[in-house]
Amino acid sequence: MKFMNDEITAKTPWEGHTEGIPLHxxxxxxxxxxxxxxxxxxxxxxxxxxxxxxxxxxAQLVQEIQKCAKALKTIGIREGDKVTIALPNCPQAxxxxxxxxxxxxxxxxxxxxxAEKEIEFYLNESNSVTAITLDQFYNKFENIRNNTKVxxxxxxxxxxxxxxxxxxxYMLTEGRKIRKIPKDAPVIRxxxxxxxxxxxxxxxxxxxxxxxxxxxxxxxxTTGTTKGIVLSNGNFNALxxxxxxxxxxxxxxxxxxxxxxxxHGFGLGVCIHTMLSQGGRCILIxxxxxxxxxxxxxxxRCNFIAGVPTLYEALLRLPSMEKADLSSLKGVFSGGDSxxxxxxxxxxxFLYDHNATIQVREGYGTTETVTACCLTPPH
Numbered sequence: 001m002k003f004m005n006d007e008i009t010a011k012t013p014w015e016g017h018t019e020g021i022p023l024h025x026x027x028x029x030x031x032x033x034x035x036x037x038x039x040x041x042x043x044x045x046x047x048x049x050x051x052x053x054x055x056x057x058x059a060q061l062v063q064e065i066q067k068c069a070k071a072l073k074t075i076g077i078r079e080g081d082k083v084t085i086a087l088p089n090c091p092q093a094x095x096x097x098x099x100x101x102x103x104x105x106x107x108x109x110x111x112x113x114x115a116e117k118e119i120e121f122y123l124n125e126s127n128s129v130t131a132i133t134l135d136q137f138y139n140k141f142e143n144i145r146n147n148t149k150v151x152x153x154x155x156x157x158x159x160x161x162x163x164x165x166x167x168x169x170y171m172l173t174e175g176r177k178i179r180k181i182p183k184d185a186p187v188i189r190x191x192x193x194x195x196x197x198x199x200x201x202x203x204x205x206x207x208x209x210x211x212x213x214x215x216x217x218x219x220x221x222t223t224g225t226t227k228g229i230v231l232s233n234g235n236f237n238a239l240x241x242x243x244x245x246x247x248x249x250x251x252x253x254x255x256x257x258x259x260x261x262x263x264h265g266f267g268l269g270v271c272i273h274t275m276l277s278q279g280g281r282c283i284l285i286x287x288x289x290x291x292x293x294x295x296x297x298x299x300x301r302c303n304f305i306a307g308v309p310t311l312y313e314a315l316l317r318l319p320s321m322e323k324a325d326l327s328s329l330k331g332v333f334s335g336g337d338s339x340x341x342x343x344x345x346x347x348x349x350f351l352y353d354h355n356a357t358i359q360v361r362e363g364y365g366t367t368e369t370v371t372a373c374c375l376t377p378p379h
Contacts, residue, residue: 019379020248025241031208031233033098035240035277037062039252042279046253049282050300051091051161061094061276066204068099070197073204075152075188077130079104082216084123084131084150085262086112086141088286092156092190093262094272096132101214101233104206108216108228109263112137120144125228126216132156136178138187155181156190158286210234217265219367229367239269239370240277246375247304249330252279254303259285259293265371266335270306280304290314294321301328308336312347312360327355335363335372 015023028035040048040058048061056064077083083100085107087093100107108126110119112133119140123131124147132154133141141153181187188196208214214236216228244250256275260267275282283300285292294315297305312334315321332351334344339362348359363372 019377021245021377025238025245027210027234027238027241029210029234030237031101031210031212032214032236032273032277033065033101035237036065036098039277039279043252046279047281048276049091049094049258049284051284052158052286054161056091064091064095064194065098065102067194067197068095069102070200070204071193071195072099072103072105072130074196074199075130075193077103077105079206081105081130082108082126082128084108084110084126084128086110086114086119086131086133086137087156087262088112088134089258089262089267089272089284090156090158090286091161091284092132094276094284096154097262097268097272101208102205104208104212106213106216106230109268110218111261111263114140116140116144120147122218122228123148123150130154134158135181138181138185139179142185153187154190154193155185155187160190208233210237215268217263217268217367217370231370235370236269236273237277240274243270243274244278247331247378249378250278250280250304253281254330255281255283255300255328256304257285257293257296257300257302257306258282259288259296260306261288264336265365265367265369266306269370270333270372290318291320294318294324297326298324303328304331304333305329306333306335309334309339309343310337312339313343316346316350321350321354324354326351327357329356329358331378332356332358332360333363333372333375334360335365338362 040062044059046058047055048058049056083105085093085096097107108122108128110122128150130152131141131150135155135157138155210233212233213230214233215231217231218226218228256271258271260271262268272282283296283302285296290311344360361376364374365372
C-alpha cells in the first residue's frame with residue numbers, strides 16, 4: 001500500500017466483482033438511538049417489533065425509550081454509567097438498551113441464565129451501578145448484590161408486555177412457576193420504574209458520538225477467561241449499513257426473526273439494531289427452541305432469518321416444517337460456528353423444496369467486530 005499526496009492507492013482486484021455492492025459506504029456519525037429515531041421519523045406507523053402477539057410501532061418504540069430514559073435519569077444514571085441488562089428478547093430489553101444509550105450510559109449485556117458467580121463477575125468487571133432482569137432471576141441477583149457496586153435492581157416481567165388473552169394463558173402456565181418476590185424486596189418493579197419518568201422534565205438526553213463507547217459484550221472465552229469487549233455507537237451503526245449493502249434485496253418493513261439472544265453480537269447487532277436502524281421489523285422470540293423458531297418463520301412469513309448450524313440441522317428434522325412455505329425468505333444467514341458443506345447442501349435443498357429461491361449464506365466474525373465482518377455474496 002502506497003501513500004501519495006495523502007491518498008491511499010491500494011490494489012482492489014475485487015472491484016467489479018461485487019455484484020453491485022458498493023466499495024465505500026457513508027456512516028451515520030451519531031448514536032445508536034439517534035439512528036433508530038431517524039427511522040421512526042421516516043416510518044412512524046411501521047411496526048418496529050412483534051412480541052407474542054402484540055405489535056409496537058416505531059412511534060411507540062421511541063415514546064417508550066424516552067420514558068425509560070427519563071426514569072433512568074430519575075434514579076441517577078449519568079453519562080458513562082454502566083447498566084447491566086440480563087433479559088431475554090423482550091420489549092423491556094429493547095427499551096432499556098436504547099434508553100441507556102440516550103442518557104449516555106453503557107449497556108453491559110449478559111446471559112440471564114448465568115450462574116450467580118458469573119453474574120457477580122460481569123457486574124464487577126463492568127462496574128455496573130444498575131441492573132435489570134426478569135422476576136424469575138431475582139434471587140440470583142439478590143444473593144450476590146452485596147459483593148457488587150449495584151445500587152438499583154429493576155425487575156421486569158414477561159406478563160407486563162403480553163396482550164390480555166395471552167397474559168391469562170401465561171399466568172396459568174409459566175407464570176405459576178415463578179417464585180413470588182417479597183413485597184419489601186429492595187427492587188424497583190418495571191411499571192413503577194417507568195412511572196418515575198414523570199419526575200424528569202428536561203436534560204435527560206446526552207449527546208454521544210460515533211466513537212463513544214456504548215455496549216459491552218462478552219467473548220466466549222475460547223482463549224481463556226471470558227472478557228468484556230467494549231463497542232461503540234459507530235460499530236453498531238456501521239454494521240447496520242454494511243448488512244444492508246450486502247443485502248440489496250432488503251426493503252423497509254421486511255421481517256427478521258429475532259431469536260438469537262441479545263447478549264450475543266449476532267442477535268443484538270444483526271437481528272435487532274440492524275433492523276431497527278434501517279426500518280425492518282423484528283419478530284422477538286424470548287425462548288429459543290427449534291420448534292418456536294420454525295413456527296414463527298411460517299406464521300410471520302419472515303424475510304430474513306439468522307441462526308447457528310445446529311439450529312438449521314434441527315429444522316431439517318422437524319415434522320412441522322414438512323409442508324412449510326418458505327417463499328417469503330430473502331436471506332438465510334449462518335454464523336457462530338462453521339457450516340459444513342454437507343449441511344449447507346442439505347439445507348439449500350430443503351429451502352428449494354419449500355419454495356425458497358435463495359441459499360444459506362455463511363457469515364464470519366468475532367465479538368470485537370460486533371458480529372459478522374465477512375459474508376458470502378447472494379449469488
